[in-house]
Amino acid sequence: MDNNPVDQSAFGLSRRSLMKGGIALTGLSALSSVAGVTSAFGQSVPTLIVASPQTPQSLDSEFDISLGTVDAYGVLYENLIEFAKIPDPKVPGVMREDTGSYPDKPGGVNAVGKLAESWEMDPGARWAKFKLREGVISNWGNELTAEDVVWSWRRKFELGGVGLFYLATLGLTKPEQIKAEDKYIVSFSPENPNPMLVRIMANLFAHVFDSTKCKEVGGEEDPWAKEFLRNETASFAPYVVERLERGQQAVFKAREDYYGGKPFFDRVIYREVPTSAARVSLLRGGAVDIAQFLQPLEVIQLKNVPNVEVNTIDATSMLWIELNAVVAPFDNKLVRQAMNFAFPQEEIIKTVFQDLGAPLIGAMPWFYPSFTDQYWQYGQNLEKARELLKEAGFESGFSTTLSYNAGDPVHEQIAILYQSALRQIGINLELKKYPAGTFYNAVSERKEPMIFYQDNPWTPDPGYAMSLYFDSKSFVNYSNYNNKEVDELLYKIARSADESERVKMSQRVQEIVMEEAPWVFVAYPNYHWAHKTGVKGLTYYTSNNIRYQDLSRS
Amino acid sequence: MTATTSNALSSRPTDPAITSGPEVVGCSGDTESLTLSGERRRREAGRVRFFFAVLRKNPSFALGYIIVSVVCAITVFAPWIAPYDPMTADPSRYLQPPSWAYPMGTDSAGMDIFSRVIYAPRIDLTIALLGTLISAMIGSILGAITGFYEGGRTWRKFSSALVMRSADVLQAFPVFVFAIALVAVFGQGVSSVIAAIAFVNTPIYLRLMRSQVLSIRKMRYVEAAYVAGSPDISIIMRHVIPNALPPVLSQLSVNIGWSVLLTAGLSFVGAGVVAPLPEWGSMISMGYQNIVTGQWWPSIFPGLALGVTVFGFSLIGSSIEILSDPARRRVLAGTVS
Numbered sequence: 001m002d003n004n005p006v007d008q009s010a011f012g013l014s015r016r017s018l019m020k021g022g023i024a025l026t027g028l029s030a031l032s033s034v035a036g037v038t039s040a041f042g043q044s045v046p047t048l049i050v051a052s053p054q055t056p057q058s059l060d061s062e063f064d065i066s067l068g069t070v071d072a073y074g075v076l077y078e079n080l081i082e083f084a085k086i087p088d089p090k091v092p093g094v095m096r097e098d099t100g101s102y103p104d105k106p107g108g109v110n111a112v113g114k115l116a117e118s119w120e121m122d123p124g125a126r127w128a129k130f131k132l133r134e135g136v137i138s139n140w141g142n143e144l145t146a147e148d149v150v151w152s153w154r155r156k157f158e159l160g161g162v163g164l165f166y167l168a169t170l171g172l173t174k175p176e177q178i179k180a181e182d183k184y185i186v187s188f189s190p191e192n193p194n195p196m197l198v199r200i201m202a203n204l205f206a207h208v209f210d211s212t213k214c215k216e217v218g219g220e221e222d223p224w225a226k227e228f229l230r231n232e233t234a235s236f237a238p239y240v241v242e243r244l245e246r247g248q249q250a251v252f253k254a255r256e257d258y259y260g261g262k263p264f265f266d267r268v269i270y271r272e273v274p275t276s277a278a279r280v281s282l283l284r285g286g287a288v289d290i291a292q293f294l295q296p297l298e299v300i301q302l303k304n305v306p307n308v309e310v311n312t313i314d315a316t317s318m319l320w321i322e323l324n325a326v327v328a329p330f331d332n333k334l335v336r337q338a339m340n341f342a343f344p345q346e347e348i349i350k351t352v353f354q355d356l357g358a359p360l361i362g363a364m365p366w367f368y369p370s371f372t373d374q375y376w377q378y379g380q381n382l383e384k385a386r387e388l389l390k391e392a393g394f395e396s397g398f399s400t401t402l403s404y405n406a407g408d409p410v411h412e413q414i415a416i417l418y419q420s421a422l423r424q425i426g427i428n429l430e431l432k433k434y435p436a437g438t439f440y441n442a443v444s445e446r447k448e449p450m451i452f453y454q455d456n457p458w459t460p461d462p463g464y465a466m467s468l469y470f471d472s473k474s475f476v477n478y479s480n481y482n483n484k485e486v487d488e489l490l491y492k493i494a495r496s497a498d499e500s501e502r503v504k505m506s507q508r509v510q511e512i513v514m515e516e517a518p519w520v521f522v523a524y525p526n527y528h529w530a531h532k533t534g535v536k537g538l539t540y541y542t543s544n545n546i547r548y549q550d551l552s553r554s
Numbered sequence: 555m556t557a558t559t560s561n562a563l564s565s566r567p568t569d570p571a572i573t574s575g576p577e578v579v580g581c582s583g584d585t586e587s588l589t590l591s592g593e594r595r596r597r598e599a600g601r602v603r604f605f606f607a608v609l610r611k612n613p614s615f616a617l618g619y620i621i622v623s624v625v626c627a628i629t630v631f632a633p634w635i636a637p638y639d640p641m642t643a644d645p646s647r648y649l650q651p652p653s654w655a656y657p658m659g660t661d662s663a664g665m666d667i668f669s670r671v672i673y674a675p676r677i678d679l680t681i682a683l684l685g686t687l688i689s690a691m692i693g694s695i696l697g698a699i700t701g702f703y704e705g706g707r708t709w710r711k712f713s714s715a716l717v718m719r720s721a722d723v724l725q726a727f728p729v730f731v732f733a734i735a736l737v738a739v740f741g742q743g744v745s746s747v748i749a750a751i752a753f754v755n756t757p758i759y760l761r762l763m764r765s766q767v768l769s770i771r772k773m774r775y776v777e778a779a780y781v782a783g784s785p786d787i788s789i790i791m792r793h794v795i796p797n798a799l800p801p802v803l804s805q806l807s808v809n810i811g812w813s814v815l816l817t818a819g820l821s822f823v824g825a826g827v828v829a830p831l832p833e834w835g836s837m838i839s840m841g842y843q844n845i846v847t848g849q850w851w852p853s854i855f856p857g858l859a860l861g862v863t864v865f866g867f868s869l870i871g872s873s874i875e876i877l878s879d880p881a882r883r884r885v886l887a888g889t890v891s
Contacts, residue, residue: 275843276843277842277843277845277846280846280847281846295843295847297649297662297844297847297849298843298846298847300847301846301847301848344645347645347646348645350645351645351648351649351662351664352645352648352662406824409662409840409843412663412829412840413662413663415829416643416663416665416829416830417643417645417663417664419643419830420641420642420643420644420663423642430828431828431829431830432742432828433742433824433828433829435738435824435825
């Protein structure tokens with residue numbers, strides 16, 4: 001065969017050289033599939049690989065608020081405005097949203113335009129108008145108009161998903177209250193004054209769809225494009241979804257025609273790596289650029305790893321234990337207070353959180369407007385806890401159950417430490433472990449006497465943040481807490497345009513809540529930004545997600 | 555009794571083997587009885603000597619018995635051996651490395667790992683023993699009945715076929731996944747894990763016993779009992795099951811080790827016992843995340859304890875398997891004499 005000239009190709013390729021080439025190509029394509037480092041023309045393109053606990057489950061914000069999905073919204077959708085960015089006072093090189101109160105600006109917010117180029121708000125908070133940028137094109141080639149904004153908000157009315165909460169928060173009761181004034185001006189006019197009209201437009205769930213495309217694909221059968229938007233996007237954002245393999249990875253591709261300019265990273269590969277230890281290993285080994293949601297000890301350890309940088313940032317996250325106010329003995333305020341006095345909060349921050357967090361000493365993130373810690377009255381004091389139990393008629397203690405998420409190692413550590421502390425005051429705490437997949441069902445059923453919960457109110461507003469957890473009608477009020485005065489105050493806060501009045505009312509709510517202790521107050525866990533050296537540009541958002549369009553690599 | 559067995563009984567048994575079946579030992583008169591008991595003692599002493607000779611010849615078997623004995627002793631004397639309460643968390647002792655004060659270090663809740671490793675067999679062995687014994691009892695009885703009636707023409711044949719096909723269905727599932735599903739149904743806790751282990755092990759004993767009974771039911775002492783008018787249930791309980799037990803007993807040891815492993819596995823994935831009950835699998839699960847950050851001790855020590863214990867049970871299982879096989883016993887007897 002070797003002597004047969006026909007076996008040698010005209011290009012001098014032998015079988016051996018073909019095999020060698022094949023192996024090399026296979027290796028290269030495998031590498032490309034992992035890192036996506038070469039373009040069709042063989043040129044290197046910037047690709048970012050992110051290891052995260054979960055890929056997006058759905059791309060429709062009405063029906064999914066899971067971890068990966070929330071991350072995806074930040075890059076696949078665009079809002080009318082966003083908060084202005086300021087350097088983080090504690091972490092050099094990291095920006096964060098300016099969530100402060102600015103009474104001289106529309107809506108009291110220091111915002112910058114995204115899809116809107118300007119906006120104004122009625123001083124009495126009865127309406128807000130947004131003038132859209134002209135010539136903004138969606139990933140399907142359609143121009144942004146006021147009709148897109150109207151359609152996006154009407155969708156919330158029609159589908160009855162997550163959007164209902166936002167409609168209620170803004171006091172919007174009829175679709176007609178959102179109106180296209182002309183091609184590029186849209187107005188919001190709720191029934192009652194609402195001070196959050198501008199502020200809430202920066203919320204991750206207040207994004208705008210390309211309604212032309214959605215109507216086109218949905219037709220009459222699916223007028224709100226539910227099916228289409230589960231796996232696809234129709235938006236004006238910097239990235240589009242190129243591939244979504246649930247449970248494995250999502251690939252986002254940068255848009256060349258994004259109105260704000262093409263992002264630095266052409267592709268973002270978002271890999272599902274469920275265990276944090278594995279995410280750490282991948283980052284240490286250089287296989288990923290960013291490892292998300294790490295445990296405190298892992299963060300400490302990564303600080304000593306060459307070529308890896310870790311920053312921990314003050315965040316909106318709050319971790320607490322719900323005390324079910326309709327389940328005995330937690331229907332008794334004194335017992336709830338005793339549970340707080342028995343909680344070894346400081347030691348838990350020091351050990352479990354390795355000081356990468358702060359004690360939760362209030363009813364909302366500590367850097368939100370109107371926050372006060374003057375009503376904080378707890379901290380471990382077993383003698384005081386015993387006295388309160390005695391006063392409540394539980395001198396000899398009682399038995400109860402604390403449920404926690406098997407998927408979060410922090411929960412188990414805290415639960416065991418708390419169990420030992422409670423034993424000292426005669427309370428027998430049984431631990432109940434829920435698999436990660438069913439834990440949130442258990443939380444939302446509101447039947448467990450005690451259950452962990454971690455959340456972060458995305459909109460920096462006291463009314464918004466506290467309504468979520470303490471309004472008796474809120475779907476996130478998982479402790480079944482019910483106080484008429486609190487309900488009335490929250491109602492008024494949501495409708496008052498008088499900033500000083502709002503502050504007073506917000507502080508009164510905090511006073512009542514801290515006194516009535518519907519939670520065991522645990523911690524403000526920090527946000528950890530663990531990445532390869534050279535990846536830079538992070539902005540910390542109150543929604544605790546990375547927007548890859550902010551990042552670049554030096 | 556099946557038709558096959560009835561046909562086999564058409565000729566009246568005269569073979570002395572019929573009356574020397576393992577459970578049918580005739581005795582009359584005090585002198586004869588004394589002679590027999592003396593003979594029995596001598597036989598037993600001989601068996602013990604043989605047993606120890608086998609252990610000397612096969613040190614790995616001896617190692618198995620030593621390991622299991624030590625684990626059992628630790629289980630009994632844990633409260634006197636453990637220096638700390640195994641379930642008391644203390645944040646001031648958070649993740650301390652091994653030292654004189656804490657020989658195996660402490661875990662992420664500040665609990666002493668040595669004390670927990672010492673206490674863990676109380677949970678692990680209880681679950682494994684109870685789960686295995688329950689499955690052996692249920693499986694053996696079902697297997698005996700199924701085997702005894704197999705091949706018949708009555709509704710009993712249908713029942714035994716139904717039992718065997720049900721066992722096929724149960725065994726078609728991967729054991730671990732099946733156990734997780736059962737714990738999910740029953741709820742988390744020690745009793746659920748016992749139930750799950752009993753459930754997944756039952757088909758093993760069912761098949762083992764059935765295969766034994768299929769041959770034993772044709773033995774002449776069984777036929778004699780039938781001819782003597784004993785009811786089926788009496789024949790099964792008095793003549794069939796006792797004689798089919800040796801392989802079941804040898805399976806028990808292997809199965810206990812395996813059940814310890816399954817218990818630990820279930821706890822590791824969060825479907826077993828609830829923290830902070832000291833249990834090896836749950837301890838490994840609680841500590842494995844720390845390996846990547848350099849704190850190896852919370853999971854390595856319970857892992858070692860688990861591995862050594864399972865190894866011990868499997869060595870004992872191997873020894874029983876050999877000792878209960880007459881052919882291999884004869885070979886061994888030749889080598890140790």
